[in-house]
Amino acid sequence: MDYLLSPEQLAVRDEVRRFVKEQVPSRMVREMDQGELESGRWFVEKAGAAGILGLRFPKAYGGRGLNWVADVACMExxxxxxxxxxxxxAMPSIVGEALVRFGxxxxxxxYLAPTLAGRLYSAEGLTEPRGGSDFFGxxxxxxxDGDEFVLSGQKRFVVGARDSDWFLVYAKSDPQAHPHKSMSCxxxxRDFGVEVQNIYQLMGTRGGGTGRLVxxxxxxxxxxxxxxLHGAYDIFNRMMVPERLTSAAGxxxxxxxxxxxxxRYSTRRKAFGQTINRFQAVGFMVADSVALLDAARxxxxxxxxxxxxxDDPRRIVSEAKKVTTENCWxxxxxxMQVMGGIGYxxxxxxxxxxxxxxxSLIWTGSNQVMNLLIQHEWYKEVMQGGGKARDVEDxxxxxxxxxxVYE
Amino acid sequence: MARRWLDQEHEIFREAFRRYVQKEIAPHIAEWDQQGQVPREAWLALGRQGYLCPWLEERYGGSGADFGYSVIIIEEIARAGALSFMVGLHSDIVTPYLHAFANEEQRQRWLPGAASGQSILAIAMTEPDAGSDLQAMRATASKDGEHYLLNGSKTFISNGQCCDLVIVAAKTDLQADPARGGISLLVVEEGAPGFVKGNKLKKMGLHGQDTCEMVFSDCRVPAANLLGREGRGFAYMMEKLQQERLVCAVMSQAAAEAMLRWTVDYCQERRIFGRPVGQFQHNAFKLAEMATEVELGRAFLDELIEDHMAGRDIVSKVSMAKWWISEMANRVAYHGVQLHGGYGYMEEYPICRAYRDVRVHTIFAGTTEVMKSIIAKRMGL
Known part of the structure; x- marks a missing residue:
């Protein structure tokens, strides 16, 4: 689907494609999945050195001044x-959004420039043991306290907990206020005294040193x-754009x-005297998949x-996150079904x-939370947009x- | 719903066996997953209690029980989340081959060990390039005096590492037309010269299941280890695949019921936005949908178990049950993980393991696609 990209965007996408092909040894991917390596720092260092982190951020801080379309193409x-x-x-792109816009x-x-250069390894602390979806609770x-703030509490499911240099952390600075006006960022x-108490055993997405911060x-x-101060609501909402767009594009x-x-497997694997791509059950499963992929993209x-x-892109970004992660799953x-036993x-x-x-159907706001946002925004738009287009009720x-009758 | 094939004695047995599973099996699941195998002692312990092959006649070490007891054992092990412990494969899939097709001398030799757990059984059909298309197998067994010389390799053999005895399908007649008429079954014993068990296969799930490859290089198998008649192997497999698929459907169904139970419990305990997760309409309706699918699967399966116990032909229906229930179990796993949120992705929650484990249910013992081919063929298509 190159129709949607400009020559400049195609060039940077190809640059990232080459990086992914040539600079990432399979051994490292394996070691992370096997839990022998619990950090993505090596990768961020390499990507930073190659200048491909935070592409949409200003050149002054190490970005390239590109846009979201280029970022999405590269994230894929x-x-x-x-x-x-x-x-x-994605992490420098996520925490970077907060710093670029609000820092x-x-x-x-x-913080931002060395993070985009791959010299600082970053992470974010959002979810708490009591819940992730209920963020403002x-x-x-x-x-x-004087020239400082004193932070107390826990954050959970933090990717990079094990060895990040710094964390973007949200905390209640005014517990009595309305939840949306109660938090700061x-x-x-790490050296301020952040403790790591537990590295999680995960089904997948392993090797990122995901843990609990205290x-x-x-x-x-x-x-x-x-x-x-108390203004984290806007930062959080803006950070959710890169959170969700990178989830989707990845x-x-x-x-x-x-x-x-x-x-490829289906064109080589034979059963009942022919390659299995010649069975409609296989070919159509592939066709369905291609259509799901193109629609999501x-x-x-x-x-x-x-x-x-x-404009606030919240609704369409939430849709992209939900539809893409579901289609891609x-x-x-x-x-796996096409591959049969060997695929398992x-x-x-x-x-x-x-x-x-x-x-990806759970993190950065579960897809149910996406539904909450989508319906909320949609109702608002429809209720405000009445009268602009033809009313087909007539x-x-x-x-x-x-x-x-309505009541 | 009353399960018609269950009587009071079955229920008493289930209670006792459930307690056994809670005490002796459930606490070890994570440990066995890590070890990549269920230890021999767990099999022997089952054997001592009479929980292996309860359907065998007493003279072979069994209890002469009906298939219902087997179903209960398979269900309770799956319900505890021990999907890697393939007791059903041993007791109700492989042992029946020996019982049905072996001669009396062979039965005496093999069946008591199967019932005691001294001898763990496996069956080797799939080859690296012949899975769904069984007739395309390449393993050969050529007669050499009082022996067969077995050559070939097999893969995806469940209980492969721990087994003491494996039934191997191989071609004794390469000229046979159709090819299936040249396939025979040989019983290969641990230690046979030229028989090598490969490494455990690493898989997405079923980590406690010692699935492996097997290689036979001029493996000398006594002619007395031929099972049944030469050239009848394919027919034997087709006959026994029915119960195999029923056993798989029972496992999938019990797993689905367990996953639903865990998810409902979680949704009642876990609170968000000030109330239990399960009280949000979306989540309540999702659970209602899952419960409906599980219940439909149960009704269909129970009727099938009854038909099977009555000796009726279940080929079409068991194929339907195998694919639909295994896919349904995967839907329950998917939504179960989702309703657990981040915790569903954590290895400490059983839904996480079950999600990885049930994925292969739509693939093993005949993929969903193979099941549909069978159904379609029987519809005259």
């Missing part, structure tokens, strides 16, 4: 490596407050990779354009992609206002 390329490296690649010049120079607190260096009276300089890559493996590009625009599931073994990477992909066969 990294997605073929699975969700663990996909997440490592001070000092914060951008001190967080219980981690930040209390002002902080840059917390803040036991961690003192954070006031200079590390991002944006306004899934495209994983699904494409699985589908290509299964497609098209929606991702639409969402990318929306994110590049001025289905594609990988189909790929570690001889092929389909089983890993399938374990990986399952997370085209009913027997329009009768008296029969339209």
């Amino acid at each position: 390329e990294v997605g073929v490596l699975g969700t663990s490296l996909g997440c490592a690649y 001070t010049e000092e914060q951008k120079n001190k 967080a219980t981690t607190t930040a209390v002002a 902080f840059i917390v260096e 803040f036991d009276g961690v003192r954070v300089p006031k200079a590390n407050l991002v944006g306004e 899934a495209l890559g994983s699904a494409r990779a699985a589908l290509e493996v299964a497609t 098209a929606l991702c590009y639409v969402a990318a354009r929306a994110a590049d625009g001025q 289905q594609i990988i599931n189909n790929a 073994t570690t001889v092929y990477p389909i089983e890993r992609l399938m374990r990986d992909a399952r997370l 085209d009913a066969l027997t329009p009768d206002e008296q029969e339209k």
Whole structure:
């Protein structure tokens, strides 16, 4: 689907494609999945050195001043490596969004630039043990004390917990206020005293050092407050754009990779005297998968354009995250079915992609949370948009206002 | 719903066996997954209690019980989440071959060990390039005096590493037309010269199941180990595949019921936005849908078990049950993980393991696609 990209965007996509092909040893992917390596730092260092992190951010901080469309195209390329490296690649784009839009010049120079250069390894602390979806019900607190804030609480499911240099952390700074006006966002260096208590055993997306962070009276300089005090609501909402668009675009890559493996396999594997791609059950499963992939990708590009625009892209980004991750899961599931028993073994990477992909329907806001947002925005739009277009209610066969009873 | 094939004695047995599973099996699932195998002692312990091959006649070490007891054993093990412990494969898929097609001397030799757990059984049909298309197998067995010389390789053999005895399908007549008429079954014993068990296969799930490859290089198998008649192997397999698929459907169904139970429990305990997860309409309706599918599977399967116990032809229906129930179990797993949220992705929750484990249910013992081919053929298509 190159129709949607400009020559410049195609060039950067091809650059990332080459990086993914030539700079990432299979051994590293395997070691991460086997838990022998619990960090994506090596990958971020390489990608930073290659200048492919945070492509849409200003050149002054190490980005390339590109846009979301280019970012989505590149994220798909990294997605073929699975969700663990996909997440490592996306993280500077996610935490960077907060710093670029809300951070001070000092914060951008001190944290963003070295992060995009791959010299600092970053992570975010959003989810708490009590819940992820109910974000503004967080219980981690930040209390002002002189020139510092004192953070207390826990964050869970933090990718990169094990060895990140700094964390973007949300905490309640005004517990009495309306939830949307109660939280603040902080840059917390590991060395401020962040503890890691548990590295999780995950179904997939392994090797990222996913763990639980404990803040036991961690003192954070006031200079590390991002944006306004109690103003994290806007930062959070904006950060959800890269969270969800990268989840979606990464899934495209994983699904494409699985589908290509299964497609090639089906042209070589014989059963009942012919290659299995000649059986309609297989060929049509592949066709369904291709259509699901192209539809998802098209929606991702639409969402990318929306994110590049001025309006709040929340609804279309949520749709892209939901539809893409679901389609891509289905594609990988189909790929496994095409491959049969061998696809269930570690001889092929389909089983890993399938374990990986399952997370994308849960993280960065589960797809049920996407539905909450989509319906909310849609109702708002429809209720506000009345009268702009033709009202087809008048085209009913027997329009009768008296029969339209609502109570 | 009353399960017509169950009487009171079955229920008493189920209670006792469930307690046994909770005490002796459930606590070890994670450990066995890590070891990649269920230890021999677990098999022997089952044997001592009479939980292996309960259907065998007493003279072979069994209890002369009906198939219902086998179903209960398979169900309870699956319900505990021990999907890697393939007791049903041993007791109700492989042992029946020996019982049905062996001569009396062979039965005396092999069956008591199967019932005691001294001898764990496996069956080797699939080859690296012949899975669904069984007739395309390449393994050969040529007669050499009082022996067969067995050559070839087999793969995806469940219980492959721990088995003491494996039934191997191989071609004794390469000229046979159709090719299936040249396939025979040989019983190969652990330690036979030229018989090598390959490494355990690494898989997405079923980590406690020691699935492996097997290689036979001029493996000398005594002619007395031929099972039944030469050239009848394919027919034997087709006959026994019915119960094999029924056993698979029973496993899938019990797994689905367990996953639903765990998910309902989680959704009642876990609170979000101030109330239990299960009280949100979306989640409640999702659980209602899952419960409906599970119940439909149960009704269909119970009727099938009854038909099978009555000796009726179940070829079409068991094929339907195998594909539909295994796919249904995967849907339950998928939504179960989703309703658990982030915790469903954590290895410490049983839904995480079950999700990985049931994925192969639509692939092994005849893929969903093979099941549909059988159904279509029987519809005259």
